[in-house]
Amino acid sequence: MEARHLRYALALAEHGHFGRAAASLGIAQPPLSKQIADLEREVGALLFRRTGRGVFPTAAGEALLARARTVIAELDAVQGDVGRAARGESGELRLGFVASALIDLLPALLGRFGAERPRVRLRLEERSTAECVAAITKGALDVIVTRGAPQGLGAEQLRSIIVGQDDLVALVSRNHPLAGTGALARERLRGLTLITAPSEEEPVSATTLPNLQPGRIIYARDVHTIAGLAACGVGIGLAPVCVRRVIRPDVRVLDIEPRISLPPLVLSFHGDGDHSPVLDAFLSIVRT
CATH class of the missing domain: 1.10.10.10 (Winged helix-like DNA-binding domain superfamily/Winged helix DNA-binding domain)
Known part of the structure; x- marks a missing residue:
């Protein structure tokens, strides 16, 4: 039959x-x-x-x-x-990302992907750059967004695309003496308490902090914590310029002169071409 x-x-x-x-x-x-x-x-x-x-x-x-x-x-x-x-209209996409990717890049990207592929399950994991790279090389993630190109064991197997560029800005309390400054000269940061993410989370170049000669460094995991500590007046926050999109009203954002460029936001996936249809559909939206 x-x-x-x-x-x-x-x-x-x-x-x-x-x-x-x-x-x-x-x-x-x-x-x-x-x-x-x-x-x-x-x-x-x-x-x-x-x-x-x-x-x-x-x-x-x-x-x-x-x-x-x-x-x-x-x-x-x-x-x-x-x-x-x-056709990549169902299945699962496993995405790992650093926190700052949620400020500007991912809301628009995932919003469009979710609208076009509503049957796809999204598994989203906020991780440090190093954790993202380790997870994708072990096969635990399909695609990652990191600060800077992936490095370490297995990174050579990944294909990477720059998807965002940021400079560093300073965050100060609205009552801070520097709050009314239009732009902050880099030299004025010397000897001050600076609040920034540890290098494995949102790496500032290896030479940036030593060149600024801070009096003290306070490490915080993400931009929201950095902004909150700056609002408390415990120091000057350092964060990507995209923080302007989500900054709280009691914090002022100051450009730093001359500019300090951060490593770019980089989207990476396995470069062997053997992708799932879901990942291919996601990458098509990224290209668009």
Whole structure:
């Protein structure tokens, strides 16, 4: 018994006429009559009564049709699921990212991806750059957004694309003596308490902090904590310029002169080309 036999039986029951059923299936009437007869021989029962008023299911036919509807519905569902998966319309995307990627890059990117691929499950993990690289090289993530290009064991297997560029800015309390300064000369940071993310989270270049000659460094995990500590007046925060989008009202953002460039935001994925359709769909939106 094949799925087509069940589809033929369902069509015949729906139309009650061999000719109309055959036309709906796009086949000639004789092959349909033969297939129904073959099906009846296979199950060992008469499935349809042929009368002058039309063709009607027997009790055995009704039993077969009830099962056939369930089977065909499941087969159609399987075909739909397979097609959506092949087109990247369902499945899972595992994305790791540094905190600052949530400020500017990811809201628009994930918003569009979610609108176009609502059946895809998103597994989102905020991690440090080093943790993102370790996870993707072990196969635990599909794509990562890091501060700076991935480094370390396995990083050579990744393909990386620059997706964002930031300079460093200073954050001060609105009551801070420097709050009214339009731009802050880099030299004025010397000897002061600076609040910044540790290098494994949001790396400032290895030479930046020593060149600033801070009096003290306070490390905080993300830009929101840096801004909060700056608002408390415990020091001057250092954060990517994209922090302007989410800054709190009790904090002032000051450009630093001359500019201090941060490592770029970099999106990375395995470069072997053997991607899931979901990842291909995500990368297509990234390119757009």
